[in-house]
Amino acid sequence: MVQRNSVFANLDWVSILLWMVMIGFGWMNIYSANIMEADNGIFDFSQRFGKQLIWIGASLLLAMLMLVLDAKFYIHFSYLLYILLLGILLGVLVFGREINGAKSWFVVGGFQLQPSEFAKAITALALANLLTSHSYNIKKFWHLVKALSIIAVPPMLILLQPDLGSVLVYSAFILVLFREGFSANVMLMLAALGLLFVTSLLLDKALILLFLIIITLIIYMVVARSVKKGLVNGLIIAMVFGVLYGINYLLKTEFSLFLIGLAALVPVALVITVKGMRLREYAQMKILVGLIVSIVFIISMDLAMNKVLKPHQQHRIYVTLGIEDDPQGVGYNVNQSKIAIGSGGFSGKGYLQGTQTKLHFVPEQSTDFIFCTVGEEWGFLGTSFVILLYLGFLLRMIFLAERQRSSFSRIFGYGFISVMLIHFIVNIGMTIGLMPVIGIPLPFFSYGGSSLWTFTMFLFIFLRLDASRLELLR
Amino acid sequence: MNQYTDRRYVFAVAIILVGLVFMIRLFQIQVIDKSYEQYALSNAQSVRVIYPARGLIYDRRGEIMVYNKxxxxxxxxxxxxxxxxxxxxxxxxxxTRESAIExxxxxxxxxxxxxxxxxxxxxxxxxxxxxxxxxxxxxxxxxTRTLREYTDSIASHALGYVGEVDQAILDSVPYYQLGDYIGVSGVEKAYEEHLRGQKGKTVFLKDVHNQTIESYQGGRLDETVEVGKNLTTTLDMELQAYGEKLMSPYVGSVVALEPSTGEVLALVSAPTYSPDLLVGRNLGVEFGKLAIDTLNPLFNRALMAQYPPGSTFKTIMALIGLQEKVISTRTEHHCYYGFYVGNIHTGCHLHETPLDLIEAIQNSCNTYFINVLKSILQDVKYTSTAEAYDNWRRHLRSMGFTEPLGIEMTNELNGNVPPASYFNRIYGENHWNYLTIRSLAIGQGELLVTPIQMANMTATIANRGFYIAPHLVKEIEGEDDIDDKYREKHFTTVDTSNYGPIVDGMDLVINGGPGSTARNARIEGITVCGKTGTAENPHGNDHSIFIAFAPKEDPKIAIAVYVENQGFGTTYAAPIASLMIEKYLTREVKRTWYENWVMQLIQPVAPVVKKNNISNDGTEE
The missing domain is CATH 3.30.70 (Alpha-Beta Plaits)
Structure with a gap:
């Protein structure tokens, strides 16, 4: 007999079990990564493994607290919490302490708190509230803008700190919008822009422009159902380009190929625009707009890379994309991380037997690079176990989210899933050299209270909502 | 309900795909790619190699020859x-600064x-x-490394030298690392594994700051260093030095063996070089200089020079003739200034005639031994010359003429005793006979032997019918015995009883009356047996050859001397052999004037031997 109003009877114990396994195994690895420094037992609170025990204890209390609160509390107070959060984020900019070049920490007593971590869960609450508000329609432009604003404001405040990793995490909320009906085409476009971003770093701008023009012409041919028209337009562009190039050469004005290419596009673009306006044929103009958006994107990316991103961030991206190779410099972290993981072999060197992690070859070995300890000491068996653990956990979360009658609960659940997923992808991806080194922790594994509490909070709010799934209808 | 429920599958599939990509990547770097393990080792381990001192080398009398600095x-x-x-x-x-930067x-x-x-x-x-x-x-x-030092600058060819390992060895033998030293030639190379010892290492753990933390895994990977084993060579340092001294004005070779054991007492190849040259950082430069020297001092003539044995080979012809029973000690042949059949002519010098076998050896009569060859090849036991020839060759094989003798050094060459098929090919089957190849009878023509083979032949005669493969090492520290192959007696296909007359003939060569060809090799109080030889040299003056052993009963030393371009065997080769024997058996040379004469330090006085008693081999047609 299902007890409708009992939280504990309706709790998803499978998730809690997986959560405990992750925290437990994570702590074992934090212990191993720090054991060399001192050996005063596991309750040595001057050591990270000792501190982490405190964080874990606290997170248990936090979990209880989350469960004790009424499910409706999260719904009704979500906006209030969100506004409170924005205040805190502003506060940290003013009163926070700078650690590792990022002013994102409050220091209370001996403990450091990173409010941007908690922001994720609260943003998810606010987003869920918005998307479930009366007559909300994601298809409507201004409604979408509202949702995007809720997502974008916290990272914009965080960006002032600045912490690229957190900003990246917020982009994961777009996945939530996707689940709630956000256009698949737009998602594809975003993916295309991502691809364009990577290629714009890899290739010369002029070359990308050439590819874009070719692709646009092909699309044009398909839409206009005429190969001839496409070829004629292409030929005109090429001829204008040739003339401009010749003038540029003769006058020695030294405009770049990219600029000449842009100029060469102008006549054709003008003709299409004028024709399209007159005939009220917008199909061709849409293609043109796509091209222009792409070009603007490349230019802004170029500016962003060179002006906004800090040199070390640029380097990390370049190293990850294989444009630069520098095993002693920026690539050092990734290189050492791969060595540690790779040296684990199939079954690992044995618990507490890792040399690479213990001898500090791997940087940030108990926080962002905790996965190295797993890889080195537990081998492929261990790393597979962790990945399957996450897979199981995330799929379980999808299952839970999808069984909600309440959209609020589902949206919040997907918020959690998306944030977990991006952490999982970026963190493990960077330790094995598939992602740039962006310092975001591995949920439930990495050392650190803020991260552990955030995800615990996230999970248990969701589990609390899930436990009330039979009551909540909105 | 929500109309986008199906999008959950997009999430599920994406999550599973990510997991799959990660696991494939992890499988690749953890299981397939082994290089990370090596990186990890070099990251965390600090290996300190301890190089052992190379084994010392002693001579047969316990004098130190090679040591380390x-x-x-x-x-x-x-x-x-x-x-x-x-x-x-x-x-x-x-x-200089430039050098440092380079x-x-x-x-x-x-x-x-x-x-x-x-x-x-x-x-x-x-x-x-x-x-x-x-x-x-x-x-x-x-x-700290060790380099070779030599008590005396001798025996460079036998001892060999030590140099840095080359790429081929680095690739094939895991023991060696770049910059390690290895025996490159001679005894140093042959006994490399004994001499080098075993490198030791201690493995430390170090951290990212390259600070040594502790002994790695309690020293489990440490290897104790093992000092190289000492060797005792068969060489007699004094004899070796003396031989090199005597040979210093000449090009050629001296090989002295102890007949009963096959031990090499001296191995001289002239001109030689000081072993000190090929040590340490000047090795490359000095080696280059030696390599372009026109006298080719790096060439180990004792093992690699292929010479015609000349008249010394007549002893072997006699042995085979007796064994095949085609001649006896009483067989006589006439000789009037040479061998004549039709218009074929091989010259000979003036001597009494007819001669029996022993006298023929004593006088080194060309005609006699061409007749011996005739008897051997026309033996009715065999159906053809070729068959008889191959039987003759079988005897030579048993005496070690057809293959390298197997001294420790890898560069030893073989002589040349062509098989019958060779002559079949040159002259056509059954279109050749003893006349065609008569120069073989007097150690000329196609016949080639190395000095060590000649010394071995002498030792075989001294032993009356067996030899032990010549070798350079007598004892290896820590080993019960040297290789079995240096203990094995190789009996020849000629019976011991047939050696007696040949030994008598060789006795007379030195100690006989008029007609003896090498009376200048005589030593007071020691019965030396020997045989002269002169090898025709189409490129210049004839080569002077002498083989000898002493004492006649219970021989202690067998020696072969080959002096290039110095004419008759008696002129220089015989005195050198004689002096070497005196040196070895009495440990001092009383005939210093003779020594000086041999080394051409004093103007040649009239040779002891009269002109008409000198063998004059192989003047054809």
Whole structure:
């Protein structure tokens, strides 16, 4: 007999079990990564493994607290919490302490708190509230803008700190919008822009422009159902380009190929625009707009890379994309991380037997690079176990989210899933050299209270909502 | 309900795909790609290699021949370098700034992690000074190595030299690392595994700051260093030195063996070079100089020069003739200034006629031994010359003429005793006979032997019918015995009883009356048996050859002397052999005037031997 109003009877114990396994195994690895420094037992609170025990204890209390609160509390107070959060984020900019070049920490007593971590869960609450508000329609432009604003404001405040990793995490909320009906085409476009971003770093701008023009012409041919028209337009562009190039050469004005290419596009673009306006044929103009958006994107990316991103961030991206190779410099972290993981072999060197992690070859070995300890000491068996653990956990979360009658609960659940997923992808991806080194922790594994509490909070709010799934209808 | 429920599958599939990509990647770097394990080792382990001292080499009488001196290499690990005062470094090591930078760059090019040699064989004083100031030069350290030293600059061909390992060995033998030393030739090469010992190492754990943390896994991977084993060679240092001294004006070779054991007492190849030249950092330069020397001092004539044995080979012809029973000691042949059949003619010198076998050896009569060859090849036991010839060749095989004898050195060459098929090919089957190949009877023509084969032939006669493969090492420290193959008696296909008359003939060559060809090899109180030879040389003066052993009963030494371009065997080869025997058996040479004469330190006085008693071999047509 299902007890409708009992939280504990309706709790998803499978998730809690997986959560405990992750925290437990994570702590074992934090212990191993720090054991060399001192050996005063596991309750040595001057050591990270000792501190982490405190964080874990606290997170248990936090979990209880989350469960004790009424499910409706999260719904009704979500906006209030969100506004409170924005205040805190502003506060940290003013009163926070700078650690590792990022002013994102409050220091209370001996403990450091990173409010941007908690922001994720609260943003998810606010987003869920918005998307479930009366007559909300994601298809409507201004409604979408509202949702995007809720997502974008916290990272914009965080960006002032600045912490690229957190900003990246917020982009994961777009996945939530996707689940709630956000256009698949737009998602594809975003993916295309991502691809364009990577290629714009890899290739010369002029070359990308050439590819874009070719692709646009092909699309044009398909839409206009005429190969001839496409070829004629292409030929005109090429001829204008040739003339401009010749003038540029003769006058020695030294405009770049990219600029000449842009100029060469102008006549054709003008003709299409004028024709399209007159005939009220917008199909061709849409293609043109796509091209222009792409070009603007490349230019802004170029500016962003060179002006906004800090040199070390640029380097990390370049190293990850294989444009630069520098095993002693920026690539050092990734290189050492791969060595540690790779040296684990199939079954690992044995618990507490890792040399690479213990001898500090791997940087940030108990926080962002905790996965190295797993890889080195537990081998492929261990790393597979962790990945399957996450897979199981995330799929379980999808299952839970999808069984909600309440959209609020589902949206919040997907918020959690998306944030977990991006952490999982970026963190493990960077330790094995598939992602740039962006310092975001591995949920439930990495050392650190803020991260552990955030995800615990996230999970248990969701589990609390899930436990009330039979009551909540909105 | 929500109309986008199906999008959950997009999430599920995406999550599973990510997991799959991660697991494939992890499988690749953890299971397939083994290189990360190596990186991890070189990251965390600091291996300090301990080089053992190379084994010492003694001569047969226990005198030390080769020992070690310490050498100091300045090593460098580019990864650990920290800015330092280049000027001071250059001052300490006495090198120029450019040279220092070049050395740095080549070390960096080799490897940033693995230590390589910055400067080889620094003097003790410089190394000590450097060690004192080493705290200023992070990334450098001093590696102690040993270099060879020689008590006397002799026996370079037999001992060989030690040099750095080359790429081929690095690729094939895992023991060696770049910059290690290895025996390159001679005894050093043949007994490399005994002499080198076993490198030791201690493995430390180090952290990212390259600080040594502790012994790695409690020293489980440490290897104790094993000092190289000492060797006792069969060489007699004094005899070797004396032989090199006597041969110093000449090109040629002297090989002296102890007949009963096959031990090499002296192995002289002239001209020679000082073994000190091929040591340490000058090796390359000196080797280059020696390699372009027109007299080719690097060429080990004792093992590699293929010479016609000349008249010394008549002893072997006699042995085979007796064994095949086609002649007896009473067989006589006439000779009037040579051998004549039709218009075929091989000259001979003036001597009494007819001669029996022993007298023929004593007088070295060409005609007689061409007749012996005739008897052997026309033996009715065989259906054809070719068959008889191959039987003759079978005897030579048993005496070690057809294959290298198997001394420790890998560069030993074989002589040349062509099989019957060779003559079949040249002249056509059944279109050749004893006349065609008569020069073989007097050790000329196609017949070629190496000096060590000639010495072995002498030892075989001294032993009356067996030999033991010549070898250079008598004892290896820590081993019960040397290789079995140097204990095995090879009996020849000629019966012991047939050796007696030949030994008597060789006795008469030196100790006989008029007609003896080498009375100048006589030693007061010692019965020396010998045989002269003169090999025709189409390129210049004839080669002077002499083989001898002594004493006649219970021989202690068998010797073969080959002096290029010095004419009759009696002129120089016989005196050299005689002096060597005297030196070995009495340990001092009383005939110093003779010694000086041999070495051409005094103007040649009239040779002891009269002109008409000198053998004059093989003047054809």
């Amino acid at each position: 310490a050498a100091y290499d300045i090593m460098i690990t580019p990864r650990l370098l920290e800015p330092f005062d280049t000027t001071e470094l250059c001052e300490i090591l006495k090198i 050395r740095l760059n080549s070390a960096k090019a080799y490897s940033r992690r693995v230590p390589s040699v910055f400067m080889k064989q620094v003097s003790y004083e410089n190394a000590a000074l450097f060690q004192e100031k080493m705290y200023q030069f992070q990334g450098f350290y001093v590696q």
